[in-house]
Structure formats: structure tokens, C-alpha cells
Amino acid sequence: MRLAPAVEAALRDGDPVVALESSVFAQGLPVPRNAEAATRMQEAIAGEGAVPAVTAVVGGCSVAGLAPGELARFLAAEGIGKASARDLAVAMATGRDAATTVAGSLTICRAAGLSVFATGGIGGVHREPAFDESADLLELARTAAIVVCAGAKSVLDLPATVERLETLGVTVIGFRTSEFPGFHFAETGIPVPSRMDDVEGIVDAWTAQRAVGHPSALLVVQPPPPDVALPRHEVEEAIREALAGARSAGVRGAAVTPWLLSALGRATGGRSLETNLSLLEANARLAARIAVHLARGDDS
């Protein structure tokens, strides 16, 4: 386990840190837009006064806070594996580079003591093939961290994903929304159990959750920025095509999510990519604001 010097110093001093996953850069977005996403997210975090910490396995070492040269390797995305929680140990033992998903990153957050994390959309219950449920859900259940996202990707079974979050005891709060967002679009018709309109409320809920020792994440969901949100019907149609394509191509396991995301990008003429980049930046910024507020509370 290695922390970047800036991350280590921030943790020591109680200063705000926001952890990021690396699979979204290495597998979830195409080169070269993935580099733009990484820059926009890290600048948004720094702009709010927090320290960004991209997590990954680098040459067998679990890292929170990739150095710029290391991040460049992940952005080139050649020969970089996708590491969920189950894959971390083997990537470490065999000295490999691996890009961590939400599940893999939360495992590193637990080890490093990082408590605020931002991503685009969490994994969840897939619509098909038959049984496929992201390990993100289980790690959310056992990682005490505030996780900011735009819901779960619309390629998933959203109602089932929300039900599983309830079963797993994950606190879900809609930030300025009463609906669980569908990543590319805001309206899903699925109510969130609670809604808050300011960062203070989220920090209060987090403090209360820690006080009772509840071990799960606090999942903050916010809709994609309105200027880049896509019409729901259009995304739904593109997803139906993508799912049919995945079925006939026989895509399975860890390859499913990256495959569907790139099919969706093609089907929307690249507009889903703009949505993805903008919501990643917005989520990083909100996470940083939460981390800053949390750190201020610690000081007083």
C-alpha cells in the first residue's frame, strides 16, 4: 500500500481528500477523452481545496494517489487489467498494473482510511446476461465512505439495483433530486429514500451514521448536469440495441460493462461520452465540497 505524499500529508493533517477509481479511465472511456476526464475531475477537486487520489494497483502495489507518470500509463490503457475487489490480491502478488473499479477502489479506500470517493455511476444488477451483479454493491455495503455518483448506469436494471442497495443497508441520499438518477438522464421514476439540498445535510447524515457505527457507504446520487443530460427514450433505445449486440457477441463477465458503454457511445454519436465527462466532473466537485466541509468540522 502506498500513498502519494500529498495524500499522506492531507490524511495526517485532517485535510480533505477525494479518492477516484481508475477503471473508468482505463476501461470505461476511450483514449484520448479519458485523459480529459482525469484532468477535469482532478482540477475540480483541487479547485475546491481538496486533494485528488486516483487509486490503482501499480506494479503490484496498491496505491492511493497515482503520480502523473503512473496515471499516463493507465490513460494509455494498453495491457491494463480491470480489478474488482476479488482481483486486487492477485494483481499485487504478481506485480501487475491494474485499474480499480468502484469495488476495487473502495477496498483501497478502506485500507488507506479515505472516506470520500467520487465516480460516474456505480455498477449494479445487470439486466442480462442471466445472473450478473456488480461487486460494487457488496463493497458499498462494507465500506464506510461517502460515495458520490450519478446513480447507476442506465444499462443496468435500475429498480433491482436500488432494491439491492436497500437490502445491503447502503444509505442513499438524493442530492437536489427525489429520484434515483439513470446516469445519462435524470428522471427514472424510482424514488430515493431521502433527499437533501445542501452539503451540510449530507455531512450531518454521515456523522450520524458513524455515531451508530453503521458500516456501509453513504451513497450520494445527483442527476447529470441538465445541459448534457440525454433524453431518456433515446438512451433506452440505444441500450436495447447494445444489449442485443452484447448477447449475440457472447460478451460475459467483467467485459460486459466496458462493452455496453462503448456501444452506447457509438449509438448516440458520441453524445453519451459528453454526458459521461460532464457528470464525472460534477460528481468530483460535489465530493470535494463534501470533503472540505467534513474536514472543517473535524478541525472545530
Ligand code: PSU
Ligand atoms: N461507470 C462508468 N464507467 C465505468 C464504470 C462505471 O460510467 O467505466 C466502471 C466502474 O469502474 C464500475 C464498473 O465500478 O464499471 C462496474 O463493472 P462491473 O459491472 O463489471 O462490476
Ligand code: MN
Ligand atoms: Mn459483473
